[in-house]
Amino acid sequence: MIIAVSAAxxxxxxxxAGPERKLRWIGSYAESGPGxxxxxxxxxxxxxPSAAVTPSTGAADGRDxxxxxxxxxxxxxxxxxxxxxxxxxxLFLDARRSSVYRDGHIPGAxxxxxxxxxxxxxxxxxxxxxxxxxxPVVVYCSGGDCEDSHMLGQKLYFVGxxxxxxxxxxxxxxxxxGLPVTKGDAx
Amino acid sequence: MSGPLASSSWLTIRVQFVxxxxxxxxxxxKILDPPGFAHEIHNYGLVPGIAVNAMALVLPxxxxxxxxxxxxxxxxxxxxRILGVLLVVFVIALGIxxxxxxxxxxxxxxxxxxxxxxxxxxxxMKWAIARDIGLLLLVAQSLAASRREERA
Numbered sequence: 540m541i542i543a544v545s546a547a548x549x550x551x552x553x554x555x556a557g558p559e560r561k562l563r564w565i566g567s568y569a570e571s572g573p574g575x576x577x578x579x580x581x582x583x584x585x586x587x588p589s590a591a592v593t594p595s596t597g598a599a600d601g602r603d604x605x606x607x608x609x610x611x612x613x614x615x616x617x618x619x620x621x622x623x624x625x626x627x628x629x630l631f632l633d634a635r636r637s638s639v640y641r642d643g644h645i646p647g648a649x650x651x652x653x654x655x656x657x658x659x660x661x662x663x664x665x666x667x668x669x670x671x672x673x674x675p676v677v678v679y680c681s682g683g684d685c686e687d688s689h690m691l692g693q694k695l696y697f698v699g700x701x702x703x704x705x706x707x708x709x710x711x712x713x714x715x716x717g718l719p720v721t722k723g724d725a726x
Numbered sequence: 727m728s729g730p731l732a733s734s735s736w737l738t739i740r741v742q743f744v745x746x747x748x749x750x751x752x753x754x755x756k757i758l759d760p761p762g763f764a765h766e767i768h769n770y771g772l773v774p775g776i777a778v779n780a781m782a783l784v785l786p787x788x789x790x791x792x793x794x795x796x797x798x799x800x801x802x803x804x805x806x807r808i809l810g811v812l813l814v815v816f817v818i819a820l821g822i823x824x825x826x827x828x829x830x831x832x833x834x835x836x837x838x839x840x841x842x843x844x845x846x847x848x849x850x851m852k853w854a855i856a857r858d859i860g861l862l863l864l865v866a867q868s869l870a871a872s873r874r875e876e877r878a
Contacts, residue, residue: 540801541795542784545787545788545791546784548787549787550783552757552783552787560758560761561761562761562783564780564783565780566764566775566778566779566780568775636761654762654764684844
């Protein structure tokens with residue numbers, strides 16, 4: 540009886556919750572600990588919008604970030620992240636909670652919290668934008684033992700992005716370097 | 727717990743009030759942020775990914791409903807038993823992660839807002855286990871008292 544009342548209350552509460560508080564009842568989180576996926580997951584067919592686009596990897600800054608189709612993500616340092624940000628055309632994704640994103644994020648980064656109910660829609664939308672899926676995508680969260688960016692990396696890999704770069708030390712390192720920070724909901 | 731004071735109704739009422747207050751506060755803090763609590767559950771590394779969200783949604787409500795039931799004197803025995811089972815599960819989950827040296831945020835009273843070091847987390851996990859064992863003693867008192875009441 541108590542369990543049934545609790546489940547009903549949980550269902551009602553989740554139904555009425557806003558997007559930041561809502562959860563899908565069935566979770567879709569990787570069960571293994573940190574570590575790049577070693578086997579190829581189910582990915583969309585090669586009819587992906589970007590399939591015909593020539594991969595862009597190198598740049599004027601001399602750093603090269605080639606695609607890594609055998610790994611869901613590769614960790615990179617703050618120096619690499621700063622260099623990629625300076626290019627101005629690299630996609631940055633913030634895997635932290637929306638409320639934390641609002642308090643301050645890397646300029647240009649889009650909010651994509653893996654813990655919020657709309658994450659799969661956001662990943663699908665990114666896929667449908669027809670981006671070059673071999674171009675570097677920088678994903679970050681709070682550094683340390685934060686796994687959110689790795690989880691987002693897995694999700695992106697599943698839809699075909701094969702050049703996801705995880706900012707190992709995350710946003711705290713960005714702040715430590717005194718790099719610019721944007722506040723609010725907009726990238 | 728078999729002495730007259732240990733199972734007196736004076737003490738039992740206060741014990742149940744404390745249990746009710748603790749679990750209502752703990753449950754509400756988690757209900758306010760289900761994705762945050764799902765994150766904490768996932769960090770424990772004990773629950774299959776597919777079940778994390780359902781657990782994050784229902785478990786806080788079980789705490790609140792049991793707490794309110796205790797407070798209002800409805801289904802006191804069932805509520806106390808459920809809270810006892812939850813506390814045992816919490817102690818086991820924290821204990822397993824402590825033994826494997828895997829620091830986690832307890833998540834007992836919602837999402838931790840302050841970043842802590844691994845050492846601080848491991849230390850806090852020990853305190854959380856001690857607190858849960860203390861609450862289990864309150865559960866035991868409450869159940870013993872209700873058993874005595876039933877016999878009388």
